[in-house]
Structure formats: structure tokens, C-alpha cells
Amino acid sequence: MSNTVSALNGASASGYVQVHEMGLQGMITLRGDLSAKKLVDAAKTAGGTNVPGRGHIALSGAHGIAWMSPDELLILTPYDEVDARLEGITSKLAGTHHLAVNVSDARAMFAVSGDDALVRETLAKLCPVDMSAAAFAPGQFRRTRMAQVPAAIWLPETGEARVICFRSVAQYVFDLLKGASLAGSEVGYFR
Amino acid sequence: MLILTCPVCGVTAEETEFHGGGEAHLKRFGPGSSEGDFHDYLFSKENPKGVHLERWRHNNGCGKWFHAARDTVTLEVYGTYPAQTSEPPQDIKDAISAKRPGWTWRDFS
Structure with missing residues (x-):
């Protein structure tokens, strides 16, 4: 089994503030009609919080949802929960026009x-x-x-x-x- | 430096967060059109000294296209409005008229 590492493997620097690469972070891009109840419900379940309004982010512990654009949300979860949560979205939104992708390793x-x-x-x-x-x-x-x-x-x-x-x-x-x-x-x- | 407000995500930012997309409200002449129309569609662009309507994209933000009405001389931005329209809305026209009475731009005034 390969050893998954984040881009900089937790690099940090300290100047007048601390900069720290946060390691593996689960992220799911969810695109679709953000006014549709079905999609909002799926996002809520996957993100563990309410869907935030324009230009905001809703956080709850290690989970969160960020508003990326009028048709895109970014769901934050722990890295090891991504696959399960992505599956949850995909099964809830089956037959609905949407896009849900695991982008954890792309960011x-x-x-x-x-x-x-x-x-x-x-x-x-x-x-x-x-x-x-x-x-x-x-x-x-x-x-x-x-x-x-x-x-x-x-x-x-x-x-x-x-x-x-x-x-x-x-x-x-x-x-x-x-x-x-x-x-x-x-x-x-x-x- | 232009300060634009993206009508899609509501963010007000300076122009390096955006990318200009050329003239607004072009009517496309594609296959089947006359050579003259096709030529004008490709090459005959407005290059006014004064009021100008442009397309912009919020490429370092929400990624959406929108329209902006601005002045090429004073760099004043009269307003921004959604991309899903074929002519500037009345409030944008009014904002331009308040500063530049008698302005025209292609068929709009």
C-alpha cells in the first residue's frame, strides 16, 4: 500500500506568524443547482453543516462547506472520510444533474x-x-x-x-x- | 486600475483578479452567414474613447462571466451587470447618462 502524503508533507515556517501546511485534507467539489433541495440535503449530510450563503463558509469541527460560486460548493471533511461521503452524495443525487469529485489530492x-x-x-x-x-x-x-x-x-x-x-x-x-x-x-x- | 464588482459573487476587487473578455453584446455570425457579416463579427470591434461595454470574467474568483460598463478615458466603472442579457439594463444606462449625457455605443444610448 502506498503511503499517501500531502503536497509538502506538513512543512512549516515561522516568521512573525506561523505558516503550516496542514497535511492531508479531504475535499469534495460539488457542482449543481444550489437551490435544489435534493442537492442541498446531500451537501448538508456530506458536509455536516448547513450550506453557507454567498461568499461564506460554514464550519463544524473537522467538517465544513464553502461557497465557491453560484453552482459550486467545496465540502471539507477528514481525509479518510472522503470516499464514504462522496459515495453518500453520489447515491443521494443519482439521476440528478450534478458533479461530485474527490479533489483532496489536487489541492x-x-x-x-x-x-x-x-x-x-x-x-x-x-x-x-x-x-x-x-x-x-x-x-x-x-x-x-x-x-x-x-x-x-x-x-x-x-x-x-x-x-x-x-x-x-x-x-x-x-x-x-x-x-x-x-x-x-x-x-x-x-x- | 479598475475596481470591478462581480455581480455573480458580489466581490469587489481590482482588475488583476478578473480577465477582460473583449467587447460585450456581440451577435455571432457563424456558418451560413455572409462573408461580410462574418468579417465584421470577427474584426469590426468598437474601440471608443469614452463609454465602453465589455465582457469580463472573474477568473481568480467564482469563474463566471459578466458585463461591465466603463469609461476608457477616465477608467470610471459605471456598473457591472449579469452576462445573461443582450443589452445593458436600464439602471446601468441611467448611470452612464448621469455622467455622459447623450452617450451612444453601437445601437445603445
Whole structure:
């Protein structure tokens, strides 16, 4: 049996915030008509939480659902539960027009943690997003551009951020986060 | 730098999160059309100094297409509206008229 590893196998760096590649994370892309009750029910069961509104993420422990676009959700689960949950969706939505795919190994996920103002600053250095506490609060979910690659960001709680990117650019994103959070490079903009 | 609001996901971001998709409201002339129509469809694009209607895609976000009305001189964005329309909605037209009375763009004014 092969040994599954995440893109950077848990690499971490510490500057003025901690950057940590989170290892194996189960992710399911679910596309379809988000207003259809059948699809919403299947997403709820698989994601263990309610379907979030536009631009938000709903989290419940190790599970969650993120709103990716008007016809796409990203379901977060522990890595070893993905196959069972994917099967659950597929059987519930049999005969309904939808797409459900295990994308766990196609993505990488990072945690950025530390002082809230500095976590926000690290992301603000890399993304064209207003990261002020007034504009971007925990619970919001934002797909954007991180330097030269697409990324999705959210804040599970104060002083914590999550970044999802494609696996192929995981090293690039890790280096970006590491570089942006080098000790001594604090701007203090959100203090 | 343009600041656009994606009408699909509601995100307001600067233009590097989006990608321009050329002129808006083109009518396609494909197989069976006259050579003149096909030529105009491919090559005769508006290149105005002033009000312009464009297609944009939120390619680093929700990935959806939408329309934007903007000014090529002042880079002012009059508004964005959904892709599923063949002409700008009245509120966009009003917003343009408020700033540029008497504007025209192809058949719209």
C-alpha cells in the first residue's frame, strides 16, 4: 500500500506568524443547482453543516462547506472520510444533474496563525483583498489571487487563517507565505 | 486600475483578479452567414474613447462571466451587470447618462 502524503508533507515556517501546511485534507467539489433541495440535503449530510450563503463558509469541527460560486460548493471533511461521503452524495443525487469529485489530492491547504493583525497583514501582502477586520470577518470565504496563482482564503477564528491552493503550486504558495511573514518585515498596517 | 464588482459573487476587487473578455453584446455570425457579416463579427470591434461595454470574467474568483460598463478615458466603472442579457439594463444606462449625457455605443444610448 502506498503511503499517501500531502503536497509538502506538513512543512512549516515561522516568521512573525506561523505558516503550516496542514497535511492531508479531504475535499469534495460539488457542482449543481444550489437551490435544489435534493442537492442541498446531500451537501448538508456530506458536509455536516448547513450550506453557507454567498461568499461564506460554514464550519463544524473537522467538517465544513464553502461557497465557491453560484453552482459550486467545496465540502471539507477528514481525509479518510472522503470516499464514504462522496459515495453518500453520489447515491443521494443519482439521476440528478450534478458533479461530485474527490479533489483532496489536487489541492493543498495552509494554516497561517499568530497575532490577528499580523495574520491579516500576511495575506494582505499577497492578495488584492481588503483584509481589515471590518471588511473580512471569520466566516467569510474569498476566492482570489495570491501573487500569481488562484487561492481561497478564510478565517476560522481570530488569529487563524486558512489558504487553499492547487497542489501543483503548493511550494510556491508556501514560499510566498513564508516570505511575506519573515520576521522583521512587519508593516503593522492592521494594528 | 479598475475596481470591478462581480455581480455573480458580489466581490469587489481590482482588475488583476478578473480577465477582460473583449467587447460585450456581440451577435455571432457563424456558418451560413455572409462573408461580410462574418468579417465584421470577427474584426469590426468598437474601440471608443469614452463609454465602453465589455465582457469580463472573474477568473481568480467564482469563474463566471459578466458585463461591465466603463469609461476608457477616465477608467470610471459605471456598473457591472449579469452576462445573461443582450443589452445593458436600464439602471446601468441611467448611470452612464448621469455622467455622459447623450452617450451612444453601437445601437445603445
